[in-house]
Amino acid sequence: MKSLIADGALSKAALRLESFGVAKVTLGTFQKLKALNPPYTTLYTTRTLEKATSQLAVTADSLLQAARSAPRASTQELTGWRYEHVRFFLPGDGSGHSSPLIAIAHQVAEGNAPPALLQLLAGGRSFALNKDAKGTKIRPIVVGDVLRSELLRGYGLTLNLGKGKSTAYSPSWSGLQTCPLQHPAGLEINTAGYKLMGAAGGEDSFVGVLFKEKVGDAVRVRKRIEMYGDPQGAFLLFRYCVFPKLMYLARVMGERISMNDWGRVDREMREVFSRTMHLIVAEWVMAHP
Numbered sequence: 182m183k184s185l186i187a188d189g190a191l192s193k194a195a196l197r198l199e200s201f202g203v204a205k206v207t208l209g210t211f212q213k214l215k216a217l218n219p220p221y222t223t224l225y226t227t228r229t230l231e232k233a234t235s236q237l238a239v240t241a242d243s244l245l246q247a248a249r250s251a252p253r254a255s256t257q258e259l260t261g262w263r264y265e266h267v268r269f270f271l272p273g274d275g276s277g278h279s280s281p282l283i284a285i286a287h288q289v290a291e292g293n294a295p296p297a298l299l300q301l302l303a304g305g306r307s308f309a310l311n312k313d314a315k316g317t318k319i320r321p322i323v324v325g326d327v328l329r330s331e332l333l334r335g336y337g338l339t340l341n342l343g344k345g346k347s348t349a350y351s352p353s354w355s356g357l358q359t360c361p362l363q364h365p366a367g368l369e370i371n372t373a374g375y376k377l378m379g380a381a382g383g384e385d386s387f388v389g390v391l392f393k394e395k396v397g398d399a400v401r402v403r404k405r406i407e408m409y410g411d412p413q414g415a416f417l418l419f420r421y422c423v424f425p426k427l428m429y430l431a432r433v434m435g436e437r438i439s440m441n442d443w444g445r446v447d448r449e450m451r452e453v454f455s456r457t458m459h460l461i462v463a464e465w466v467m468a469h470p
Contacts, residue, residue, distance in 0.1 A: 182194055182197060182198070182409065182411075182414065183411070183414065185197060186414045186417060186418075190252065191417055191418060191421045191422055192422060193252070194414070194418060194422075195402055195405075195406075195418055195422040198402065198405035198406060198408075198409060198418075199401065199402060199405055200310065200311075201310070201311035201312065201313060201314055201316070202310070202311055203308055203309070203310060203311070204308070204309040204310060204311050204316060204319045205316075210309055210319060213309070213318075213319050214309060214319065214321055217319075217321060218321075238287075238290055238291075238339070239286050239287070239290045239332065239335045239336045239339050240335075240339050241277075241278050241283050243335040243336070243338040243339040244271060244277075244282070244283060244286055244331065244332075244335040245271050245275055245277055245278075246335075246338050247331055247334035247335040247337075247338055248264070248267050248268050248271035248273075248277075248331065249268075249273045250334075251264040251267065251268070251330075251331070251334065252264065257306075257324070258305065258306050258324045258325060258326050258327055259301065259304055259305065259306050259326065260301070260326065260327075262326075262327045262328070263327060264327055264330075264331075266327070267282065267327060267328070267331050270282045271283075282328070282331075285298070285328070286331075286332050286335065289302070289332055290332070290336070301326060302325075302326050302328065302329040304325075304326070305323040305324055305325040305326070306323070306324045307321065307322070307323045307324075308321075308322055308324075309321050309322065310322055373386075373387050374386075374387025374388065374391075376391065382437075385437070388434065388437045388438070389438075392430070392434060392437075392438055392442070395426070395427075395430050396427075396430075396446055398426075399423055399426060399427055399446075399450075400449070402418075402422060402423055403419075403423055403450065403453050404453075406418045406419060406423070406457065407453055407456065407457045412457065412458050412459060415457045415458065416458060419454055419457070423450070424450075427446070427450070431443065
């Protein structure tokens with residue numbers, strides 16, 4: 182936790198607090214994983230892919246940009262590498278054009294990479310995470326090679342959404358100015374409510390249910406942060422992982438939620454934050470009159 186907070190990976194730190202940990206390597210865990218992935222009843226077959234119209238390519242600038250924007254404190258894979266190792270060879274100042282990773286990326290994109298490297302990129306480190314406190318349910322996780330992730334990020338940045346590459350500029354959209362008023366036959370539109378950009382609209386019952394879900398998520402994170410115990414780390418987690426979500430919710434749904442509900446949420450958050458930061462009521466009133 183402390184290393185994630187020190188690296189600025191606050192979202193990952195909050196997710197770590199909410200996690201129930203890694204499942205134990207036991208026969209029971211293996212049986213649960215096996216039950217989640219039953220064997221195929223039919224023979225798995227493949228077919229030959231059609232010849233690509235254009236050759237797959239990735240630019241050095243895209244790889245450098247992918248390394249700069251990669252998440253911090255990534256999980257180690259089979260070779261033990263993290264994104265921090267990739268950044269060492271592809272530094273943020275853009276001086277990594279002569280790095281051997283660029284040549285490796287070009288070989289993989291062109292299909293000329295050694296078979297041993299391709300087998301390594303195709304593998305991953307597998308483990309299971311608990312989905313509840315008792316460990317009765319698990320979720321399988323596979324950590325792929327960091328070099329493969331870097332190549333995919335770089336290739337995705339190569340196919341940027343500029344003019345000529347975005348579907349918004351496709352010829353099929355030309356001339357279409359307004360949305361049709363009549364929906365296609367057989368399509369039922371939900372008039373009770375809708376979700377848009379994290380908020381809800383529609384009937385009061387629908388809005389109230391989504392509001393309770395969002396507040397419930399914040400309360401769950403809040404409890405874990407309170408149990409964490411470190412005031413400095415807790416302040417950062419509250420500041421960047423809890424309060425912004427509630428502030429955004431207040432902006433987009435404030436008119437649909439009663440003042441009593443907002444007051445209750447604000448009071449609960451204030452009490453927990455003060456208790457976690459070891460502030461008394463008088464100190465909180467002086468800081469926030």
